[in-house]
Amino acid sequence: MKTIVTVFLSLGLLYAGECRAALGLNDLSILLPLPERADDSAQLSPVSIGAQGALLSLKTFQGIIQLVPEHPNFKIWRDQLKVVAVRMDPCFVEGEGPLPCRRQIRLVWQPVIEDTDGVTTRDAAIHSFYEFDEATFAVLWKDWQRLSSGKTTDALQVHPRLKSEGLQGPYWKYLRALLLKHCGEKNLIRMTAMNVMADEMLWIFSGFDIVDGAPKVMNIPRVRGQTHAVTQTSFQFQSFTGGMTPRPEVARGSDQAFAELTSDSYRFKKSYSETQVKEMLSTVFEYENPEKHNPGTLDCASCHLANMVHQWGEANYKHFDWKNEFKAVAFKSSWNLANTSRNIVRPNQLRAFGYFGREPAISQRVINETAATANSLIR
Incomplete structure (x- = not known):
């Protein structure tokens, strides 16, 4: 010791020029x-x-x-x-x-x-x-x-x-x-x-x-039992099937729509209007926003799936005004919130912060949480 x-x-002497x-x-x-x-x-x-x-x-x-x-x-x-x-x-x-x-x-x-x-x-x-x-x-x-x-x-x-x-x-x-x-x-x-x-x-x-x-x-929030399983059976990003088992116990229709999308994206896109899709994506932005949700209000699977669903939305609804449409619920910060690992566009990539194989994998939720930490610690 x-x-x-x-x-x-x-080693601290290497950084002793400035304390901060x-x-x-x-x-x-x-x-x-x-x-x-x-x-x-x-x-x-x-x-x-x-x-x-x-x-x-x-x-x-x-x-x-x-x-x-x-x-x-x-x-x-x-x-x-x-x-x-x-x-x-x-x-x-x-x-x-x-x-x-x-x-x-x-x-x-x-x-x-x-x-x-x-x-x-x-x-x-x-x-x-x-x-x-x-x-x-x-x-x-x-x-x-x-x-x-x-x-x-x-x-x-x-x-x-x-x-x-x-x-x-x-x-x-x-x-x-x-x-x-x-x-x-x-x-x-x-x-x-x-x-x-x-x-x-x-x-x-x-x-x-x-x-x-x-x-x-x-206990994991919003689900019964202690574990929350997610299945995916297609690796084609434009369409995927799978789901969350058990589904989160939530009241809002947009939360239910999120669960429907993760179950069958092709059927979801056929069944839901663009207005409903925007409502669901607003919920995704809330999932990614540390000012809206924390580990006591959001289940693990929904948090990890949010990054994939966000990317699916951008790929399938390119005509949406992504910069302005979701301003009311999106996390805001003066820090750089760009996602450098968006090259991994696969529904079977649920990693939030780490590696998928040998490729870096960073979710938007982690970026937003880090910016919130920076706001509180770095003046």
């Missing part, structure tokens, strides 16, 4: 580049240990659902699971407000493997949530402000400086030490999981609060 702290303090560097979106939601080798020792793994203990113990991890169908959780935990992204969240809330802010860091984990073409990822993920009291978060944020990606106007993307320096450079060495100083089993309060089954046609979302060191299944 003494060694870790010493490394952290010495110029921070941008990429310094609050940090998407790491994939390493050159899957076993790169610079990556953070579940057994990486710092002042708060291991980041994710086997005992805790074994309490969740099977993450990848062909491998036991122990093998995934031991050999493949790596941190691919980091998110700063100074005001996590669940449910209808006003509610007090909970100060957190979230680590995004995916199985990182090698195939014939190099390093890639599996379509599965774990998010681990580490929570801080006010005093500890103040110290953490002071240290965090020494980080800088370079340009504050950049859109969210693979971290530009990490992409240039790699995982052996000063930015990652500093951030890695910072995370190990502040995150671990001692302040791990939740894990959420997304796993894929049935030949990548069934995604299961689940969540687990950590109670007395053990995972306890949590």
